[in-house]
Amino acid sequence: MALYRQVKHELIADIQSGKFQPGKALPNETELAQRFGVSIGTLRHAVDELVADHVLLRQQGRGTFVGQQDNDRFMYQFFKIEGRDGLREFPQIRLLAFDTARASAEEAQALGLRGAARVFRIENVLSLQGRPVVHDRIALSCTLFARLTRAQFEQRPGTIYELYQRAFGVTVVGADERARAEGADAASATLLQLAEGTPVLRVARVAHTFDRQPAELRISIIDTRAHEFVSSASATP
Amino acid sequence: MALYRQVKHELIADIQSGKFQPGKALPNETELAQRFGVSIGTLRHAVDELVADHVLLRQQGRGTFVGQQDNDRFMYQFFKIEGRDGLREFPQIRLLAFDTARASAEEAQALGLRGAARVFRIENVLSLQGRPVVHDRIALSCTLFARLTRAQFEQRPGTIYELYQRAFGVTVVGADERARAEGADAASATLLQLAEGTPVLRVARVAHTFDRQPAELRISIIDTRAHEFVSSASATP
DNA sequence: AAGTGGTCTAGACCACTTG
DNA sequence: AAGTGGTCTAGACCACTTT
Numbered sequence: 001m002a003l004y005r006q007v008k009h010e011l012i013a014d015i016q017s018g019k020f021q022p023g024k025a026l027p028n029e030t031e032l033a034q035r036f037g038v039s040i041g042t043l044r045h046a047v048d049e050l051v052a053d054h055v056l057l058r059q060q061g062r063g064t065f066v067g068q069q070d071n072d073r074f075m076y077q078f079f080k081i082e083g084r085d086g087l088r089e090f091p092q093i094r095l096l097a098f099d100t101a102r103a104s105a106e107e108a109q110a111l112g113l114r115g116a117a118r119v120f121r122i123e124n125v126l127s128l129q130g131r132p133v134v135h136d137r138i139a140l141s142c143t144l145f146a147r148l149t150r151a152q153f154e155q156r157p158g159t160i161y162e163l164y165q166r167a168f169g170v171t172v173v174g175a176d177e178r179a180r181a182e183g184a185d186a187a188s189a190t191l192l193q194l195a196e197g198t199p200v201l202r203v204a205r206v207a208h209t210f211d212r213q214p215a216e217l218r219i220s221i222i223d224t225r226a227h228e229f230v231s232s233a234s235a236t237p
Numbered sequence: 238m239a240l241y242r243q244v245k246h247e248l249i250a251d252i253q254s255g256k257f258q259p260g261k262a263l264p265n266e267t268e269l270a271q272r273f274g275v276s277i278g279t280l281r282h283a284v285d286e287l288v289a290d291h292v293l294l295r296q297q298g299r300g301t302f303v304g305q306q307d308n309d310r311f312m313y314q315f316f317k318i319e320g321r322d323g324l325r326e327f328p329q330i331r332l333l334a335f336d337t338a339r340a341s342a343e344e345a346q347a348l349g350l351r352g353a354a355r356v357f358r359i360e361n362v363l364s365l366q367g368r369p370v371v372h373d374r375i376a377l378s379c380t381l382f383a384r385l386t387r388a389q390f391e392q393r394p395g396t397i398y399e400l401y402q403r404a405f406g407v408t409v410v411g412a413d414e415r416a417r418a419e420g421a422d423a424a425s426a427t428l429l430q431l432a433e434g435t436p437v438l439r440v441a442r443v444a445h446t447f448d449r450q451p452a453e454l455r456i457s458i459i460d461t462r463a464h465e466f467v468s469s470a471s472a473t474p
Numbered sequence: 475a476a477g478t479g480g481t482c483t484a485g486a487c488c489a490c491t492t493g
Numbered sequence: 494a495a496g497t498g499g500t501c502t503a504g505a506c507c508a509c510t511t512t
Contacts, residue, residue: 002481028497039483044498053472060498061490077470174471180461181418181436199418199436212471224417231468233314234411234449235290239500265478276502281479297479298509 007036007046012210015055015066016169022162025063026056053173069161069172078161078175078207080230081134081222091126091134096191098122098150100142107139110206110217118142122153125191128227135188135221144170144215161207170215175207179229188221201229244273244283249447252292252303253406259399260307262300263293290410306398306409315398315412315444317467318371318459328363328371333428335359335387337379344376347443347454355379359390362428365464372425372458381407381452398444407452412444416466425458438466 014020026032033043047064050056054077057065067073071090082088103111103119111119119139126134138160140148145168156163164170183197194200201222209215222229251257263269270280284301287293291314294302304310308327319325340348340356348356356376363371375397377385382405393400401407420434431437438459446452459466 004481025497030497039485041484042482045481049473055472058498059491061492061496063491063497175469176471177468178465179416179438179468180465181438181459182461183436199420201416201418201438208471210472211474222418224419228415228417231414231416232412234413234445235292235447236286237448241500262478267478276504278503279501282500295479296510298477298511300478300510 003038004042004045004049007038007043008049010036011046011050012055015171016210018169020066022066022068022165025065028063055171055173067171069159069165071159074159074161078172081128081227082230083128083227089128091128092130094125094127095150095154096123096125098153103139107217110204111139111141111214113141113143120145120148132192133223133227135191137219139217140215144168164215170209172207172215173209174212175205177203177205177231179203184221192221192223194223198223200224203229240275241279241282241286244275244280245286247273248283248287249292252408253447255406257303259303259305259402262302265300292408292410306396306402308396311396311398315409318365318464319467320365320464326365328365329367331362331364332387332391333360333362335390340376344454347441348376348378348451350378350380357382357385368463369429370460370464372428374456376454377452381405401452407446409444409446409452411449412442414440414442414468416440421458429458429460431460435460437461440466 122138124136184200189196203220205218207216359375361373421437426433440457444453
């Protein structure tokens with residue numbers, strides 16, 4: 001196996017173990033290269049890939065930092081809803097429910113769990129400009145997020161993914177999403193102040209950590225009368 | 238400006254000018270490096286980025302090739318509709334209409350045209366497993382695609398993007414997409430064999446070439462009773 | 475065997491940020 | 494001025510494909 005890949009996975013391990021903390025600077029490149037016993041070019045090759053995945057962040061003249069799942073990154077990487085006019089806004093989030101239950105078939109499949117496994121179920125409503133726009137239902141493995149509490153969830157200082165990262169060492173690095181249109185069911189219709197059956201967008205997102213390990217399933221029901229779901233795949237400039 | 242970026246743009250220019258043909262091999266890396274007067278590392282840095290954008294394709298031991306907009310690449314990079322079971326299939330495409338008209342406000346804005354500019358309007362129905370699933374309306378600038386004919390469009394051997402690439406030197410390298418749910422209008426409902434008002438997915442895609450120059454606006458109306466629109470953002474393994 | 479891309483080295487110098 | 498990442502060089506050797 002290529003050397004730079006080993007270095008990359010050692011860096012990932014150091015992040016997951018908490019040796020390198022989110023937001024903190026790594027040692028400089030020459031020191032890291034010496035520590036891993038590789039040349040600077042090889043060390044940079046490894047760091048390059050982690051920077052491309054938003055796991056690390058380089059700033060010329062300042063240093064290399066462990067990426068934080070803060071509001072900025074959440075908005076830019078995972079929150080893909082914006083107004084039809086293109087305006088983006090940080091949503092106001094209200095927690096509706098927090099339970100545990102046996103995983104449904106869809107949850108077990110998405111999260112890679114056995115049929116009998118238990119999951120946390122969390123329900124949120126997200127508002128933009130004071131109006132409810134998204135109804136989120138989240139499922140998390142009780143094994144991966146052991147001892148998660150409602151209080152922890154409600155009183156978190158930052159984003160949900162920041163909580164995953166700081167309290168459970170789970171760094172979300174990507175997501176697979178599947179979208180379809182459907183008529184709003186009774187529950188979503190009430191929450192989003194719509195007539196039942198109104199066309200809404202349903203997005204199922206499986207967020208995953210390193211090696212595509214699934215970490216979270218989220219079903220978002222979106223009122224697209226004034227907002228849209230955006231997705232972009234663009235070349236480097 | 239960094240040297241490798243200049244090299245990258247010289248390579249792009251050579252592809253756009255037709256000096257390097259789609260599907261053909263480039264000269265080997267040492268020769269390219271000499272030709273551009275840079276070291277092999279710098280040449281590789283430039284090629285690395287073009288490979289990441291799927292513009293070039295490297296195969297160890299064989300060479301470096303100009304990426305072709307063939308069926309495989311189309312399916313993998315731009316056709317994001319698959320069955321709920323995850324099955325992907327190449328669609329059967331039927332041309333419904335081919336016209337020119339003054340650009341609408343939405344078309345002019347998406348394609349970066351003045352209000353009075355003319356566009357080609359093309360309408361397709363895409364079928365999967367013999368059933369109509371997607372109603373596509375495409376708008377192209379008459380300036381960028383000068384002298385495009387209906388016959389050219391109907392009798393193209395490969396994908397639409399392959400036609401853009403071979404006949405007009407337009408290499409599509411990315412796309413921005415915006416999705417929302419709406420009730421099917423009369424035209425789409427008939428084509429997709431739905432009741433009018435049935436929830437359907439509406440995806441507006443602006444495909445662009447190098448430097449994010451817009452090349453195509455496509456409005457897709459998708460019947461998501463058996464299919465979904467997929468979108469993935471994942472870290473390198 | 476010859477030719478290709480893939481990896482790795484050990485430096486040099488530049489551009490930027492901070493004290 | 495000192496410390497950081499960003500770019501570039503000129504080579505060596507490896508892994509893979511083709512002839």
